[in-house]
Amino acid sequence: MEKTLHLLIMYTMLVLMLLLIRKGRKDKRGLFLAAYALIEVITNGIDSVTLWGGNEIYNLFPSIRFMAKPFTLLWVPLFYFYVKSCFSTEFKWKKKYLLHLLPFGLFFFFFLVLNITKGTTSIAEKSFQFGSLENNSLYAIDFGIRFQYLFYNTLLILQLVYIERNIKLDKSPGNLNSSIKWLRLIVYGYAIACLGAILVFILFHFNWELAGKINQFSILYFFIFFFVIFYVTITEKSINTKKNSKHSPETNISMNNIIERLTILFEKDQIYLNPELSLSQLALLMNEKERDISQSINTLKQRNFKDFINSYRIMHACDLLKNNKDLAVYEVMFESGFNTKGPFNNAFKKITGLTPSEYRNCIEEE
Numbered sequence: 001m002e003k004t005l006h007l008l009i010m011y012t013m014l015v016l017m018l019l020l021i022r023k024g025r026k027d028k029r030g031l032f033l034a035a036y037a038l039i040e041v042i043t044n045g046i047d048s049v050t051l052w053g054g055n056e057i058y059n060l061f062p063s064i065r066f067m068a069k070p071f072t073l074l075w076v077p078l079f080y081f082y083v084k085s086c087f088s089t090e091f092k093w094k095k096k097y098l099l100h101l102l103p104f105g106l107f108f109f110f111f112l113v114l115n116i117t118k119g120t121t122s123i124a125e126k127s128f129q130f131g132s133l134e135n136n137s138l139y140a141i142d143f144g145i146r147f148q149y150l151f152y153n154t155l156l157i158l159q160l161v162y163i164e165r166n167i168k169l170d171k172s173p174g175n176l177n178s179s180i181k182w183l184r185l186i187v188y189g190y191a192i193a194c195l196g197a198i199l200v201f202i203l204f205h206f207n208w209e210l211a212g213k214i215n216q217f218s219i220l221y222f223f224i225f226f227f228v229i230f231y232v233t234i235t236e237k238s239i240n241t242k243k244n245s246k247h248s249p250e251t252n253i254s255m256n257n258i259i260e261r262l263t264i265l266f267e268k269d270q271i272y273l274n275p276e277l278s279l280s281q282l283a284l285l286m287n288e289k290e291r292d293i294s295q296s297i298n299t300l301k302q303r304n305f306k307d308f309i310n311s312y313r314i315m316h317a318c319d320l321l322k323n324n325k326d327l328a329v330y331e332v333m334f335e336s337g338f339n340t341k342g343p344f345n346n347a348f349k350k351i352t353g354l355t356p357s358e359y360r361n362c363i364e365e366e
Helices: 002-024 028-053 055-060 064-087 095-118 120-126 133-170 180-205 211-235 239-246 249-267 279-286 290-301 305-323 329-335 341-352 356-365
Strands: none
Touching (some): 002 028, 028 064, 064 120, 064 133, 064 180, 095 120, 120 133, 133 180, 180 211, 279 290, 305 356, 329 341, 341 356
């Protein structure tokens, strides 16, 4: 059963990887999944070959299993970046993200040095000898993967909780690159899969008889889970494209009308100076649905409701700091529609890049 599952995973991943690479040219999510699938093809492919071919494969390529092992440390980081790209349409690869690949790099370099200094035949033999450096190194990677499961799943769940909390506060999904339902599926679904893998690792460690059957179930779950993700990513258009396609000319006219009315309320009536102003209050004032107002701001202004209000408040604060030099910063805060110092400073720095005091000092220096 395990051999069949490995072969099924290998060939399925190979097909999906090719489709994802093609998709990934226009979709970052597809590109990260393609990279993940590539590593799965390499690692599971070698496992499948060795499962079927046995020691004869090792005679031809003595250290193939040993040198392929560090690549498994790329599984979790690559999936993490896939989810990050789903969290935000503004996600971009940064050099600092290379730190996530450091465990793989260190182990691969270490294994390469061992392979060169000790020879491929010796490596192949000692990798199966319990207590040897080679065998312990392989075990260290297995342990490291489980640590990655715990660490990265914790990060993803915390980020998802943060996004959900912001949605409840702002009544707006912001710049998500996937629906919130899809994010819940991939984050919590992956967490369940990883917990199953950790459980299997523990059961094998204590030589429990059920470990083999649970491992088969865990592999099958992983396969179904990722097949669903790959299939949806390949067949689905990006969420932004979907949103745009749903916007009929009538919808666009309605959104423009809402923004025009909002602009009048904000620029002429300055309703943003009310610190208690909320989306629900604004909806009652305009006789519009909260969802329609939020969607109009997201689509046409490329920001959520909170940031939209704060942009007006901070512009007002800047005018006060510039034209009323005798006015204390805390008075400017209240006059601009803020009740507390923290949100005021955070919003001010987010928009201007400076704190209110720094902004005032720059004006005075001029």
